[in-house]
Amino acid sequence: MSITQSDVAYTAVATAENGRDGRVASNDGKLDVVVNPPKELGGSGEGTNxxxxxxxxxxxxxxxxxxxxxxxxxxxxxxxxxxxxxxxxxxxxxxxxxxxxxxxxxxxxxxxxxxxxxxxxxxxxxxxxxxxxxxxxxxx
Incomplete structure (x- = not known):
């Protein structure tokens, strides 16, 4: 069963820069992480994914x-x-x-x-x- 916009109690907002090999941050600043593909997918594996x-x-x-x-x-x-x-x-x-x-x-x-x-x-x-x-x- 779907909810409608009027049913929403909270909305999380996050923005990614450079996709899987960049940065993701929430609009409130509580989440701000470097993302990198894992080594198993050919990436550096240095950040989270x-x-x-x-x-x-x-x-x-x-x-x-x-x-x-x-x-x-x-x-x-x-x-x-x-x-x-x-x-x-x-x-x-x-x-x-x-x-x-x-x-x-x-x-x-x-x-x-x-x-x-x-x-x-x-x-x-x-x-x-x-x-x-x-x-x-x-x-x-």
Whole structure:
């Protein structure tokens, strides 16, 4: 389900200079990083890259969704971590992404952890945005 402009509570704004081999900065100055392609893609690997930034955003967003789901399920996710692995590689259209989301939830059993992660995947805005577009694997 889409939201309308009147539903927007916050808008992040970032501007890139020189694409994957330059700089990205947010309009509020809180993010200002050099980006370079990783060595595996022929770059210097000196700065961060869009895949790392996407992994950081996705893992943080997913952790937030996990907390919301856990609250509704009366589950304890304190001490949990979420790791996003974002892979990039060639496909029929040029390049594509693949993601693996791994959650460690120490205070619940394996079945509960799996259930919580699957439910978080349904409500996480990043998961919704990628659904049907890229492969996202879930692991606990």
């Amino acid at each position: 869009p895949e790392q930034l996407f992994a950081a955003g996705y893992s943080a967003c997913f952790q937030g969704a996990l907390a919301v789901v856990a609250k509704n399920e009366n589950a304890d996710v304190s001490g949990s971590t979420v790791t996003a692995e974002v892979g990039i590689g060639k496909n029929d259209d040029g390049f594509g992404l693949i993601v693996k989301i791994s959650a460690v939830i120490p205070n619940v059993d394996a079945a509960t952890a799996k259930d919580l992660v699957e439910k978080a995947h349904q409500v996480c805005p990043y998961s919704k945005a990628t659904r049907g577009n890229i492969t996202v694997e879930l692991a606990v």
